[in-house]
Amino acid sequence: MRRTALSLVLAPAAVALALAAPARADVPETVAKVILPGYAGFARATQDLATTAATDCTPEALRAPWNAAFDAWLGVQHVHIGPAEEEGRALAIAFWPDPKNIGGRQTEAMLQGADPALVTPEGAAQLSVAARGLFGLERLLYGDASDTNPAYACALRRALAADLARMAQTIEAGWKDGFAETVLSAGTPGNTTYLSAAEARQALFTQLIAGLEFDADTRIGRPLGSFDHPRPERAEARASGRSLRDVALSLKALRAFAGALVQGIGPIPATEAAFDRAEALAAKLNDPVFAGVADPGKRLKVEILQQAIKATRESAEAEIGALLGVRSGFNSADGD
Amino acid sequence: MKRRAFLASLAAATAVPRLSWADAGSPAYLAAAQEPSGAHALYGLSATGERLFSQPMPARGHAATAHPTRPEAVAFARRPGTFALVIDCVTGATTARLTPPEGRQFNGHGAYSLDGAVLYTSEVVAEGSAGRIGIWDAARGYARLGEFASNGIGPHEIRRLPGSDDLVIANGGIETDPSDRTPLNLDRMRPNLSYLSPEGAVLEVVELPEMAQNSIRHLALKSDGLVAFAMQWQGDLAEPVPLLGLHRRGGAVVLADPKDSEMFAMKGYAGSVAFAPGGGEVAITSPRGGRIQAYSFEGTPLWSVARADVCGLGPCAEGGFVATDGQGAVMRVRAGVLEPLSAAPLAWDNHLVAL
Numbered sequence: 001m002r003r004t005a006l007s008l009v010l011a012p013a014a015v016a017l018a019l020a021a022p023a024r025a026d027v028p029e030t031v032a033k034v035i036l037p038g039y040a041g042f043a044r045a046t047q048d049l050a051t052t053a054a055t056d057c058t059p060e061a062l063r064a065p066w067n068a069a070f071d072a073w074l075g076v077q078h079v080h081i082g083p084a085e086e087e088g089r090a091l092a093i094a095f096w097p098d099p100k101n102i103g104g105r106q107t108e109a110m111l112q113g114a115d116p117a118l119v120t121p122e123g124a125a126q127l128s129v130a131a132r133g134l135f136g137l138e139r140l141l142y143g144d145a146s147d148t149n150p151a152y153a154c155a156l157r158r159a160l161a162a163d164l165a166r167m168a169q170t171i172e173a174g175w176k177d178g179f180a181e182t183v184l185s186a187g188t189p190g191n192t193t194y195l196s197a198a199e200a201r202q203a204l205f206t207q208l209i210a211g212l213e214f215d216a217d218t219r220i221g222r223p224l225g226s227f228d229h230p231r232p233e234r235a236e237a238r239a240s241g242r243s244l245r246d247v248a249l250s251l252k253a254l255r256a257f258a259g260a261l262v263q264g265i266g267p268i269p270a271t272e273a274a275f276d277r278a279e280a281l282a283a284k285l286n287d288p289v290f291a292g293v294a295d296p297g298k299r300l301k302v303e304i305l306q307q308a309i310k311a312t313r314e315s316a317e318a319e320i321g322a323l324l325g326v327r328s329g330f331n332s333a334d335g336d
Numbered sequence: 337m338k339r340r341a342f343l344a345s346l347a348a349a350t351a352v353p354r355l356s357w358a359d360a361g362s363p364a365y366l367a368a369a370q371e372p373s374g375a376h377a378l379y380g381l382s383a384t385g386e387r388l389f390s391q392p393m394p395a396r397g398h399a400a401t402a403h404p405t406r407p408e409a410v411a412f413a414r415r416p417g418t419f420a421l422v423i424d425c426v427t428g429a430t431t432a433r434l435t436p437p438e439g440r441q442f443n444g445h446g447a448y449s450l451d452g453a454v455l456y457t458s459e460v461v462a463e464g465s466a467g468r469i470g471i472w473d474a475a476r477g478y479a480r481l482g483e484f485a486s487n488g489i490g491p492h493e494i495r496r497l498p499g500s501d502d503l504v505i506a507n508g509g510i511e512t513d514p515s516d517r518t519p520l521n522l523d524r525m526r527p528n529l530s531y532l533s534p535e536g537a538v539l540e541v542v543e544l545p546e547m548a549q550n551s552i553r554h555l556a557l558k559s560d561g562l563v564a565f566a567m568q569w570q571g572d573l574a575e576p577v578p579l580l581g582l583h584r585r586g587g588a589v590v591l592a593d594p595k596d597s598e599m600f601a602m603k604g605y606a607g608s609v610a611f612a613p614g615g616g617e618v619a620i621t622s623p624r625g626g627r628i629q630a631y632s633f634e635g636t637p638l639w640s641v642a643r644a645d646v647c648g649l650g651p652c653a654e655g656g657f658v659a660t661d662g663q664g665a666v667m668r669v670r671a672g673v674l675e676p677l678s679a680a681p682l683a684w685d686n687h688l689v690a691l
Binding site: 081085087088089091092097098099100128129130192193195196198199202203206218222329330331332334335336 | 415492553568599623642644647661662674675676683
């Protein structure tokens with residue numbers, strides 16, 4: 001039976017939860033108030049982008065809805081479980097980092113080849129993950145890549161926007177029609193994904209910690225490079241000027257996620273304070289693409305933001321980990 | 337406990353010296369684990385994931401190796417290891433404690449000779465991580481007999497080739513700080529896969545110079561001599577690299593590239609490798625990526641499945657694989673489908689050793 005209404009999905013799990021631990025709201029809270037609305041927002045934003053592209057595929061028309069779609073993605077980008085991880089969807093939505101410029105070279109090859117079969121939604125879905133999604137579109141909306149073949153670039157934008165909207169819709173439907181229940185029914189007979197309620201909490205906790213690590217180590221760490229070898233050219237979404245915005249929106253999303261995860265369980269004052277500090281530093285950092293990493297006078301501010309996010313991760317790991325009774329993976333943290 | 341005491345008294349009363357693995361309940365696998373109290377132990381598991389026996393260990397374990405005939409296993413400490421315990425899997429007694437010689441450290445793995453008379457251990461010289469293979473007299477109380485070079489830096493897993501006394505060693509190439517695991521040479525590492533005679537002569541060496549930062553660490557062997565090696569990428573994690581290679585003495589290396597959609601799923605890290613019985617499937621696990629990926633012997637990706645903190649992997653006699661994770665689950669995995677076999681309040685450690 002195909003379920004379409006959220007309430008139908010949540011009902012059986014809510015019953016199971018009430019039987020198991022009535023005071024806890026952590027996992028259902030996170031699914032219902034953060035993850036599902038996040039994917040719904042991303043599906044809407046990408047549909048807006050695709051709808052606009054269908055009538056006007058110029059960069060001028062598409063930049064605003066593309067940015068709105070990227071903003072929406074940051075609300076759920078850290079959720080690496082379920083439908084986003086299937087068939088490489090998350091990778092196709094946001095193929096970054098890409099140190100070998102695989103995506104850029106494929107975009108260039110497509111513009112040279114101008115194969116009409118690729119600029120259909122079906123054709124775009126068959127493209128390499130590196131060529132698609134938000135970053136595939138960014139290359140065609142900013143910079144001069146499109147100059148090779150402006151007419152084909154326009155058609156490619158339309159096809160990639162439709163492909164992105166389709167993936168977003170598939171992920172949202174996948175959560176609503178099955179994976180939300182998989183998470184919420186953790187530990188019940190027949191659930192082979194999460195063998196206990198603790199495993200589902202562990203999985204969500206891991207998304208939070210990994211999300212904070214990605215912001216600190218990848219979004220900021222890659223452009224930071226080392227003091228002797230800063231790498232400003234490695235900043236995320238540099239062409240569109242979104243590097244710092246991505247960090248700020250990710251922190252906002254992770255904070256909401258953390259709050260939902262401990263809802264009804266206990267306060268997290270150290271984590272809240274750490275988020276306060278990191279978000280404040282991001283808000284007042286006047287360096288949208290982390291260009292300052294190459295300037296000894298400005299680099300320190302980027303490093304301080306990175307340290308604040310690392311401190312947030314440490315607080316969250318200790319405080320939320322203790323509240324939920326979970327910890328980082330026994331083997332994943334061992335490394336041998 | 338009752339059963340063990342009974343068997344122990346039976347063994348003493350009848351004075352039959354030759355106990356077999358059947359007397360230990362015929363375990364199918366050995367695996368180290370951390371218990372809820374934080375204590376560590378080595379467990380024997382049945383083919384269906386039931387826990388048959390456990391023996392305490394003084395610190396975190398890593399892998400184990402089983403004697404070919406006697407119901408006796410050697411459990412190795414986590415790297416840098418200061419001990420290995422020889423455990424009688426029937427009585428539960430620790431019959432010998434192996435301590436590396438001064439200035440040497442165990443690296444978590446070992447292998448017996450074909451007749452079980454000799455135990456080989458993967459070791460490093462603490463200063464500089466030069467690889468050594470320790471030789472121990474398994475016939476007479478595990479006295480140290482000597483050592484020879486492993487032909488590389490930082491050897492990790494060592495296995496014996498089927499039906500032979502030749503050894504194959506994964507020299508991971510990473511020099512580590514003697515007091516912890518801090519890597520010291522990631523910019524100049526040279527891992528290799530070395531085949532050595534039981535006297536330590538180098539028979540064949542495989543290197544992957546185009547990906548020198550891919551540390552060759554774990555091994556699985558097929559009965560016909562096909563070797564699968566699992567790697568851990570020490571370079572930029574944003575660069576997709578294969579983590580599984582296949583090699584046969586005298587042949588060319590086959591590297592197994594994941595499909596596009598899975599190219600970063602393992603997070604540059606493979607923790608265990610195993611062959612499925614028959615079939616033609618070989619799989620690797622990644623606790624960091626929470627993923628099991630299976631490939632054909634030609635290196636073609638076949639399927640993958642998600643499971644948090646999964647690492648231990650062995651063949652399942654009925655087909656496919658058995659996997660363990662840090663959340664206490666033992667699972668059968670076939671064609672990308674997980675089937676839980678048992679759950680326990682344990683954190684299964686890196687390796688599931690098939691007997």
